[in-house]
Amino acid sequence: MTLGRLNVAITTYVGALVLVCTLVLVCAVAVGKSQPSRDDIANSLPSTNLSTDGTDRSNLPRPAPGFANAQVAVNPQAPDARAVGKKTCIACHRLEADHFTHTLHALGLHVANRSDPTIPVCEACHGPGSAHAARPQIKGLIIGYTKDSGTPINTQTKTCLTCHAGGPRDHWLGSVHQRNDLSCSDCHNPMAKFSVEGLMAKASINDTCAQCHKDIRLQFNRRSHMPLPEGQMSFERPSDGSYAEVRGSRISDEDQYYQAVYGEAGAYFKRSPLG
Numbered sequence: 039m040t041l042g043r044l045n046v047a048i049t050t051y052v053g054a055l056v057l058v059c060t061l062v063l064v065c066a067v068a069v070g071k072s073q074p075s076r077d078d079i080a081n082s083l084p085s086t087n088l089s090t091d092g093t094d095r096s097n098l099p100r101p102a103p104g105f106a107n108a109q110v111a112v113n114p115q116a117p118d119a120r121a122v123g124k125k126t127c128i129a130c131h132r133l134e135a136d137h138f139t140h141t142l143h144a145l146g147l148h149v150a151n152r153s154d155p156t157i158p159v160c161e162a163c164h165g166p167g168s169a170h171a172a173r174p175q176i177k178g179l180i181i182g183y184t185k186d187s188g189t190p191i192n193t194q195t196k197t198c199l200t201c202h203a204g205g206p207r208d209h210w211l212g213s214v215h216q217r218n219d220l221s222c223s224d225c226h227n228p229m230a231k232f233s234v235e236g237l238m239a240k241a242s243i244n245d246t247c248a249q250c251h252k253d254i255r256l257q258f259n260r261r262s263h264m265p266l267p268e269g270q271m272s273f274e275r276p277s278d279g280s281y282a283e284v285r286g287s288r289i290s291d292e293d294q295y296y297q298a299v300y301g302e303a304g305a306y307f308k309r310s311p312l313g
Contacts, residue, residue: 127167
């Protein structure tokens with residue numbers, strides 16, 4: 039090889055090497071920009087420090103009155119347990135936290151906790167979590183809301199009534215549902231949004247009630263029509279001024295459809311076959 043050709047080869051090789059190095063450097067810079075460090079990510083996010091370190095919270099929304107009074111629930115089965123905070127709970131219960139995010143309780147409790155970090159989120163319903171976190175395999179160390187959770191039904195309902203006392207709940211004590219050891223969570227599920235309203239355990243009130251009242255569901259599933267417009271019942275003006283007489287052909291006194299439609303009013307009617 040002549041000296042001229044050797045110089046051309048060396049020049050070409052050096053040029054290619056410089057080009058490769060330049061491309062590698064450009065790619066490294068591009069990768070570095072596309073994948074920022076943890077510190078860069080943290081600096082780009084708004085402050086999420088919920089500790090009581092003097093952070094100005096005057097611009098944060100005030101908690102709703104019901105959630106502002108939330109306290110760590112009392113669990114008689116873990117009297118020495120202490121609160122650990124929602125981050126410890128979410129570390130294991132990520133799926134439950136994802137489901138809970140879309141519910142009314144989550145919205146209210148998270149807003150309240152953001153305004154006042156002493157207001158609990160998970161532990162407002164489940165009680166202090168330190169004992170459960172230390173020994174998660176032992177039932178009852180956290181307040182659970184299933185039949186096999188190890189938490190007595192009385193503790194479950196008492197925890198719910200801590201916030202939901204008054205109104206229709208005044209009729210809970212001594213009710214047929216309480217006497218049959220039902221819990222609030224048999225009909226309601228605040229941990230996920232299964233229904234449009236009411237935090238029902240199923241998609242609707244009817245479906246929720248039908249979990250137990252299967253006989254009533256069967257009654258509603260029967261083929262039926264309103265009896266009056268079809269001529270199966272008729273009203274007659276009484277001659278003595280008493281209540282009108284209801285005359286029916288296929289409607290018996292004990293028929294649940296009749297009772298569902300007319301309720302207590304049916305007791306005032308005299309029923310007899312069509313003449």
